[in-house]
Amino acid sequence: MAGRLYIPVRSSQLQYYIRVPLFFETAPGVYQLYKSPGMGISDVRIRQAMHPRLYIQQNDRMAAAAEVQKGFNREIARSIETGDVTSVKASLCSLVAETLAEPRAGMLQSLPQTMEVLVSGYSKQPGLLRMFATISNKDYSTVIHSVNVMALTLGYCFHSGVSLRETRRLGLSALLHDVGKSEIPSDILQAPRKLTDKEFEIMKAHPSIGSRIIKEINRLGEDIALGALEHHEKLDGSGYPKGMLNISFSGQIIGIIDCYEALTNEDRPYRRAMDPLETLNIIKSDVEAGKFDRTLFEKFCYSLL
Ligand SMILES: [Fe+2]
Ligand SMILES: [Fe+2]
Structure with a gap:
């Protein structure tokens, strides 16, 4: 999977990635799938940082931004309500x-x-x-x-x-x-x-x-x-x-x-x-x-x- 561009994801945003696949680096410049599209990462895993440094593919950048933003919007709506x-x-x-x-x-x-x-x-x-x-x-x-x-x-x-x-x-x-x-x-x-x-x-x-x-x-x-x-x-x-x-x-x-x-x-x-x-x-x-x-x-x- 080398050769494609991968962008690191901020850990504060990991909870929002559902549709976008995430990758991790197994050797310098070599990336492997960490989670497939449609899967989330459990809260516990995120909270205790039980995951390697994660990346998205360059091509998924726009989809990733949209997904993160939707997550923020849901959170903002919920906080306004309460x-x-x-x-x-x-x-x-x-x-x-x-x-x-x-x-x-x-x-x-x-x-x-x-x-x-x-x-x-x-x-x-x-x-x-x-x-x-x-x-x-x-x-x-x-x-x-x-x-x-x-x-x-x-x-x-x-x-x-x-x-x-x-x-x-x-x-x-x-x-x-x-x-x-x-x-x-x-x-x-x-x-x-x-x-x-x-x-x-x-x-x-x-x-x-x-x-x-x-x-x-x-x-x-x-x-x-x-x-x-x-x-x-x-x-x-x-x-x-x-x-x-x-x-x-x-x-x-x-x-x-x-x-x-x-x-x-x-x-x-x-x-x-x-x-x-x-x-x-x-x-x-x-x-x-x-x-x-x-x-x-x-x-x-x-x-x-
Ligand atoms: Fe200004
Ligand atoms: Fe200003």
């Missing part, structure tokens, strides 16, 4: 971590279904949403930031009476707004200081990269890409990448929420995380300077109450 908001967030963070690690590997394509599960779950239990973005996270990262921005965006949508269809669309756009950071070098993303001008120039490419990645997935539609492309634009033209004056609705709302989320949650060595009121006051001065839309900002404030 009101276990911490588990919902943990599952969603793993899913987004996978997607951001390799946006083209297939996970991105099934995210609309995940959003459907979230929006329908939350419209039944809106109280959960409020807790979602405030659960503290030890390791603040693009993943957690993206999930928080999505939760705040869904909160805004439910509060402002946005249709469910539009809510799903905006939620997805918010979840993916920083997907372009997957192509920014991690020493820039994680720099424990303010970025140099040169580094900031590189960082400024993430909206265009993100929009390009999203557009490559034709199921997602061009409008989802707008949130990624325009979330750093400002109404007075001082934003990036284009310095445009006419910004889409999703670019504007995700832009405000992105600022709010980063300022309230991101503790950097050179800047502490701020409390919500302090943050809203900072954004308010940006509204007064003509950078953000006043009505949108006010609606967002009310959605936090």
Whole structure:
């Protein structure tokens, strides 16, 4: 069986592989079937790690991503039903971590279904949403930031009476707004200081990269890409990448929420995380300077109450 390409599977995902066959390496570059399609691996085996390092075949990559995502979706739906908001967030963070690690590997394509599960779950239990973005996270990262921005965006949508269809669309756009950071070098993303001008120039490419990645997935539609492309634009033209004056609705709302989320949650060595009121006051001065839309900002404030 040598010669074909095999990709290692994360052990945290093993439980989801039913239809996709798994393989193990018997000698360097030689792989043998571990489980056939249709079989699962028992929980005990997974929990006690009673298995060798497992692999999927390169050809099964898309099917594997779809199967893993379905598993995540089932778990998220179950946790919403039982009101276990911490588990919902943990599952969603793993899913987004996978997607951001390799946006083209297939996970991105099934995210609309995940959003459907979230929006329908939350419209039944809106109280959960409020807790979602405030659960503290030890390791603040693009993943957690993206999930928080999505939760705040869904909160805004439910509060402002946005249709469910539009809510799903905006939620997805918010979840993916920083997907372009997957192509920014991690020493820039994680720099424990303010970025140099040169580094900031590189960082400024993430909206265009993100929009390009999203557009490559034709199921997602061009409008989802707008949130990624325009979330750093400002109404007075001082934003990036284009310095445009006419910004889409999703670019504007995700832009405000992105600022709010980063300022309230991101503790950097050179800047502490701020409390919500302090943050809203900072954004308010940006509204007064003509950078953000006043009505949108006010609606967002009310959605936090
Ligand atoms: Fe961004
Ligand atoms: Fe962001």
